[in-house]
Amino acid sequence: MVDYSRHNRGQSIGVALGRSTFHWAWLIVCATSYVNSQLHPVTPARYRTLPSLREQAGILDQWRDERVARIPDLLRKYGADAWLISQREYAEDTIWWSVKSATEYAPHRRTILLFHTNASSIGRAPNPLRWVDNGPGPWNELLGALEILNPKHIAVNIDRDISFGGGLHVGELEEMKAYLGVKWTERFVSEPMIGVEYVAGRVDGMLEYYRMLQETTWALIEEAFSEKVIETGITTTEDVEWWYREKMLTLNVSTWNHPRVSVITPESFPGWSGTKDIIQHGDLLHVDFGITAMGLNTDVQHMAYVLRPEEIDAPEELKEGLKKANRMQDIVLHRMNAGKTGNEVLKECLDDMKEQGIEGQVYSHPIGDWGHSAGAVMGFTNLPKYVPVLGELPILPNTYYSIELYAYHFVPERNETLRFRVEENARWVSEKGGWQFVYGRQERFHLIKPRHGIQEDAFLVQRP
Incomplete structure (x- = not known):
């Protein structure tokens, strides 16, 4: 078993990157290949309106005809x-x-x-x-x-x-x-x-609508992880889950899995269901869910921080954990060359993580017609190093993938090693022969403010 207690401030981003010239070369590769597609979107996400159901049917049949012709x-x-x-x-x-x-x-x-x-x-x-x-x-x-x-x-x-x-x-x-x-x-x-x-195969016309679904997924998260929905000390994680379900109905989209909302602790994993917590100041929140429409599925994991009354941003040590997870995303996209098996990519990712001093787990999968769709997988939560059968399939181009993973990071303020869990959907870009995120990726926490700036009553419990 790995001793995660050895993590400390000495393993901060700057120190870890200074371990070898490999890291600087790595950053140059990632910056030149992916920087334009991986930034956290600058403007808030919008709920996107899809065509009428009748129009959608015509679009879906056209996509099917193109695919069947292959x-x-x-x-x-x-x-x-x-x-x-x-x-x-x-x-x-x-x-x-x-x-x-x-x-x-x-x-x-x-x-x-x-x-x-x-x-x-x-x-x-x-x-x-x-x-x-x-x-x-x-x-x-x-x-x-x-x-x-x-x-x-x-x-x-x-x-x-x-x-x-x-x-x-x-x-x-x-x-x-x-x-x-x-x-x-x-x-x-x-x-x-x-x-x-x-x-697994996509057709060109899907991308426009898949971007719309991705933006709507982000808009749902941004609203759910805000003071509009969450009242600290009152709202529960289950309340937020059911808010997602009700809100999706108003947007004429459905879901392929019940939203899972959790307070992140060292024990809150693998997360087949959310936690049953009253949300408090200082909590680090997590959501895992996706929406379904037009024969397409999204699958996204984001994190949020519940501001204490005196705070205007999340603590720096939490931000460092998210940065580690972002670096893991860079590693996965860089290593996912079409033609490699899922297990080959997984091994290369784990080797790169070790070289960069990052500990965590990769468990990425195809997405498209299904939330967990056809193609090679790179790890499972219970199979962190090698996946029989599905891991031996080749990575296919012209498809979509969920880049799903977590990074371990020790947070001195809490004296805890937490999993920073992220997931975004990426597409194959044929002209570049590589992968880019469809809408963006989370690089900063969603921040949940106290409602109306009113400080919470002293009797409400706060987690350390």
């Missing part, structure tokens, strides 16, 4: 001639949610999709071929299509480990075997990267 090339890349997906209502394949139309909320009866690489064999038939029925008719028509296409390798989603390549339900597989027979089922192959790459 599938034949994906099949060829992974040596498949066809990709067969079958599902029933309430037993959907994971891929269904990324190939359906905007106005479909479930696959009615049984829905069978056959993507293929040989459009000329079926004339003007669409790709995918699609059948919807709850009788034997679709299977018979599928058999006819297979006879014409004659695929040598048919990808089916039966992978044991990867959700985006393992969404075929057991009952559907049994139906396939019964109706298609040995001739075709012996050609089934598991190629999970087809689903992974399809779901």
Whole structure:
């Protein structure tokens, strides 16, 4: 176990950076590569209004069509001639949610999709071929299509480990075997990267709206972590969580996870739920949540400081902890070269952190169609150095990632080593061959002031 008690003021930013010339070289790399995209936004975030639901549906279907058009090339890349997906209502394949139309909320009866690489064999038939029925008719028509296409390798989603390549339900597989027979089922192959790459892939039109969602996420945090919502000594962390839920309804967005609001202490981690605290002066607060709209998801973690009546800013030692977390973000973005595996990136990040005298943990993941989306991960909270299967996938370009991590920092004023937990969403910038944050990153605490400048009554509890 690491002895975190050895952290002291001697490990401040200036001293740590002075350990070797490596650190100065590192700062130059980060400054030239990312400074324009990583600064804390200068102006307050605004709630952004999305198009009407009808307009959104048209936009979503256009994105889907662009993505589906890539599938034949994906099949060829992974040596498949066809990709067969079958599902029933309430037993959907994971891929269904990324190939359906905007106005479909479930696959009615049984829905069978056959993507293929040989459009000329079926004339003007669409790709995918699609059948919807709850009788034997679709299977018979599928058999006819297979006879014409004659695929040598048919990808089916039966992978044991990867959700985006393992969404075929057991009952559907049994139906396939019964109706298609040995001739075709012996050609089934598991190629999970087809689903992974399809779901991970972004199209250009998404970025404008993803930035809007990111700004709205920041605006929610800025309002929640302010005296507008929090009355010190009265408001609880749970109150703030439910404020988020109610506020999101007014913005016509939803969420993929319940907001988790916590008072940061050495014990408040991993944080599968928030804490149940009355918010007090001097508290360091944390939120982890994301919003969902237009088939896109955000995932953000920010921190706030509750000012004591005599304070106008957060203590310097707390700021140093946030700076360490920002430096870790620089490390991750710099090391996330497309083509490396998640575990390779993770090891390089941990090596760089050690070289710079930073202790903490990286657990970053893809984001997009899902909050935890398709692609390589770099660490889990319970797997800090190596992740089987998902960590061995390659980092894909043309996608989005959540840069999620924490830095340990000893705070002498509190005599505590705290985790400074941050998370921002980044995008692949093809023209630069690297990553940039979509909206910005937190580089200063949200500050919660006493309401109306009135000092709190003396009987209210204050944490040290």
